[in-house]
Amino acid sequence: MDTAHADTPTRRGRPGHDREAVLDAAVALFNERGYDATSVADVAGRLGVTKSALYHHFSSKEAVLELALGRALDSLEAALDQPRDGRSASAALRDVFRGATDALVTNLPYVTLLLRVRGNGPAEQAALARRRTFDQRVTALVAQAQGDGDIRDDVDASVVARLIFGMINSLVEWYRPGGAIDGSRLGHDVVTLALDGLRPAGAPRTQE
Amino acid sequence: MDTAHADTPTRRGRPGHDREAVLDAAVALFNERGYDATSVADVAGRLGVTKSALYHHFSSKEAVLELALGRALDSLEAALDQPRDGRSASAALRDVFRGATDALVTNLPYVTLLLRVRGNGPAEQAALARRRTFDQRVTALVAQAQGDGDIRDDVDASVVARLIFGMINSLVEWYRPGGAIDGSRLGHDVVTLALDGLRPAGAPRTQE
Incomplete structure (x- = not known):
């Protein structure tokens, strides 16, 4: 790739593809070494291109982080943003639950990055604020389902939301694409455990 | 506290108490700043004592880490190590599940430290090896309960173990002693969700 800032898109092959490759490489490095310990030169080195080739796509390292966290949040929020349509x-x-699990499996490095965010800098602060809003919306949905009598109400709605998303988010610790566990099954497994628990069908319920 | 290494225990008040205070302070700092970024001088400063007062209790920072991780593992393993006694x-x-949840609530800083371990250095490597053994023993127990027909067998035993412990371990992210959520309820909540899921008693089961 040329080191000059080229304004002629035809020279750059597939600019969209290049941009994706930069994002993927940056996210991989952020996860491996941490955001602070990763330089723009590291990302360029990973891709075998020059720093100025990267600045063709992104104005700064923080802009890359912001886009990556936004992508993770978009994918997690997609199911929550679906119109209710009588459901x-x-x-x-x-x-x-299923949409978030599938999003995590599909966008594992992006969601991994998101879940490690601790609020250092404006991009991380904004991502944490969006996560809080997400949690509040899930809690409201749990409370509504409890009010409808469709799910148990002997566990606090915010505890339900946190425990089930604790289960979903734990996937970043152990799920690896191409490993022994089939990622396409995990949406089923999470929904099954969340709704019905471990008891086999027809067994008496626990008296807790 | 005196800066000299005192060999006369009577001068030191309650040595057991001092040792606990050192451990608690070190674990708090490891969680706040990271193990690498915490010095023995930092721990001494937090306690308002000298470094040599700390070396009375521990030979090195790594020895403190090893003891702290061992304590977290002991508390998580306690329920698993109970004799079966016909159960x-x-x-x-x-x-x-209940024992691990209660252990986490009771020893929150210690388990938080354990769950952040990534395997840097011998103490962390040993802790990771013990965690793997723990996971394998829980998976074996799930498989045995599936074989007995007492829990559902349409979710892989290792996935069950990981998802339920994902739920339990997520407590370190959001549970805070003295906060809005009653820690003594969480053992009940985790067992209820793990065994029976969200469906209210008597509702039809999901067909997944």
């Missing part, structure tokens, strides 16, 4: 709160909740 | 695998599993 009950509990049906919508189930779709949110 | 079924599924009853033992339930006790493991």
